[in-house]
Amino acid sequence: MIPTTMRALAKQTPAPGLDLIEAPVPRPGPSDVLIRVKRTSICGTDVHIHKWDKWAQSTIKPPMIIGHEFVGEIAAMGDQVIGFELGDLVDGEGHITCGQCRNCHAGRRHLCADTQGVGVNRDGAFADYLCLPATNAVKVDPSIPLDVLSCFDPLGNATHTTLQWDLVGEDVLITGAGPIGCMAAAIAKQSAARHVVVTDVNPDRLAIAAQMGATATVNVAEEKLPDIQKRLGMTEGFDIGLEMSGNPAALRDMINNMAHGGRISLLGIMPEEAAIDWNKVVFNMLTLRGIYGREIYETWYKMTALIQSGLDISPVISHRFACTDYAEAFELMMSGKSGKIILNWEADVLPEVPSNR
């Protein structure tokens, strides 16, 4: 039986903070699925929304349920949905594409210029139930742990960014040892890269990168990349760069340490303007490629196959909380002393929350 109300973590007013509220369970339209959420994980985007920073103020329209990293099972579906059964374990692609533009028509949904973000532009997944167009639900391998499945959205960012290039035998530089940089290190290693060097300024995060298989980790506050190259016996610079910090200094560091003809994918979201020495790009014939989201659904296929063939992202998952302990989880996330934090929505009790929505 599907209840009429549910728990949901929402941005209720245009101000800092979040509230656990009692909200109506959404009703699936003819081509939607209703998903009973089991686990969610907290993303940097959720933290921006919690803090109500400049980006959140210009993007989020309260009241709205937040969150987009989740795994759950199909609890109901519209009468036009095919290919799913009640109880199927699913993840969801958080970018809802327009279905009308040239790229959507050509099957290049990741290049749609008119996407709606789950938990950003419409109600999200930090709730007992989530409604999604069936075309955005992805059946997942139930032998993969739920906590890992709830991280498939950022794992997809890492996979999409890393697999842009042929990595076999190449030397890879990853700037930023956040959860995505750490996952990228493991993917690069599994893809037969030679050296995978990860930089950060946070020693705890660099320790996770090392656990994930990085050949070397570099605290750029203490050590310089040319010294590491020397230590590893590298003579010509990095072949592949994966920018995953969103820090302009890290991007400049990367550009200065690439081999001629090096290829860079940029995932990190920079402040409005980030200056680089364009002559380095020109004279060293570097290729720069921006990356957004995941390739729908090729990335989902690839990351599932990577996990099935041994990729282990569990060192990146540092903490687990009941969804009702969200405040503590967000505090920890904002302290920078965590990797991925999982919220568990499976406990049955509906806590005492004001009926304000």
Ligand code: NAD
């Ligand atoms: P995160 O903020 O947890 O990690 C970024 C890391 O970069 C931190 O550990 C930080 O200490 C480190 N850093 C800061 N300055 C540095 C420097 N000078 N050199 C090296 N490292 C430095 O972020 P995350 O969740 O791992 O995501 C990585 C980036 O990707 C973020 O910028 C995020 O906003 C972005 N992102 C982009 C997309 C997309 O679709 N393009 C999707 C998800 C995330």
Ligand code: ZN
């Ligand atoms: Zn489109």
